[in-house]
Amino acid sequence: MPVAASAIYFLNLRGDVLINRTYRDDVGGNMVDAFRTHIMQTKELGNCPVRQIGGCSFVYMRISNVYIVIVVSSNANVACGFKFVVEAVALFKSYFGGAFDEDAIRNNFVLIYELLDEIMDFGYPQNLSPEILKLYITQEGVRSPFSSKPKDKPVPNATLQVTGAVGWRREGLAYKKNEVFLDIVESVNLLMSSKGNVLRCDVTGKVLMKCFLSGMPDLKLGYRITEGVNLPFRVLPTIKELGRTRMEVNVKVKSVFGAKMFALGVVVKIPVPKQTAKTNFQVTTGRAKYNPSIDCLVPMFTASGLRVRFLKVWEKSGYNTVEWVRYITKAGSYEIRC
Missing domain, CATH: 3.30.450.60 (Beta-Lactamase)
Structure with missing residues (x-):
């Protein structure tokens, strides 16, 4: 109601x-x-x-x-x-x-x-919608692009845009290049026990679309999704106590996505006690600083397995369109207990 x-x-x-x-x-x-x-x-x-x-x-x-x-x-x-x-x-x-x-x-x-x-x-x-209301509600002194020039011609079909089924999109839109950009953005939330058992795992995501299409075309999106969650990384941490005041932490990170894919901005955070006075690092690649959770960005990979099968655009003039689809997987709350 x-x-x-x-x-x-x-x-x-x-x-x-x-x-x-x-x-x-x-x-x-x-x-x-x-x-x-x-x-x-x-x-x-x-x-x-x-x-x-x-x-x-x-x-x-x-x-x-x-x-x-x-x-x-x-x-x-x-x-x-x-x-x-x-x-x-x-x-x-x-x-x-x-x-x-x-x-x-x-x-x-x-x-x-x-x-x-x-x-x-x-x-x-x-x-x-401010864009539609400003077509016919103009007050002197109000900064509106439709009323800045007193001698401008009125926008045609203003009533149709206000009362139409798609009032948020004005008529007469035209672009030199008709393109559609589709982003599949997902965040992986993981909580794993010290024995490697998954305690909690879920994926949250959204589909973002930005279009530059002339006229009022119809779009049809087809997709598929697999069951389960595909984790982008496996984190294998081990801790050894070398004394009352020393310990050794060994963290191995293995990627489980395809060989043709790569991850950007991978950050592994290892929490240590607040009283820690000195740390020594040995890394096989990358850099380490004193400051297990993980942060990453994996392009063209979806943890949920969602894939766009097709993205079709129909418009009465029959113009050609260019469709762009991008997949992005980010680490949400990615924690591994030691």
């Missing part, structure tokens, strides 16, 4: 109403008094961002020296409410030149009222 907000209030730290907008008539005008009495004037302010008072829910967040309060009279998606507040503040900052505080609200209250009417309709969030 979406937000379905009944009203939204902007309060300063004293609880004074800077600006407010009522979207539904199912709440009274004294809701802000209830918020001040039961939340702001108590020690519970900031402990719980959602409170229920008199059958209404208050979803509030502090941004700089301003409290933004959303009043909801029915069951609603609280996460959506917080997301709306964050996106709305980002929108206001884009109009105010990066500032959002009590002074910015007082100096731009007319613009804020106009934006509140556009970004929420009958309590339901609408378009909060």
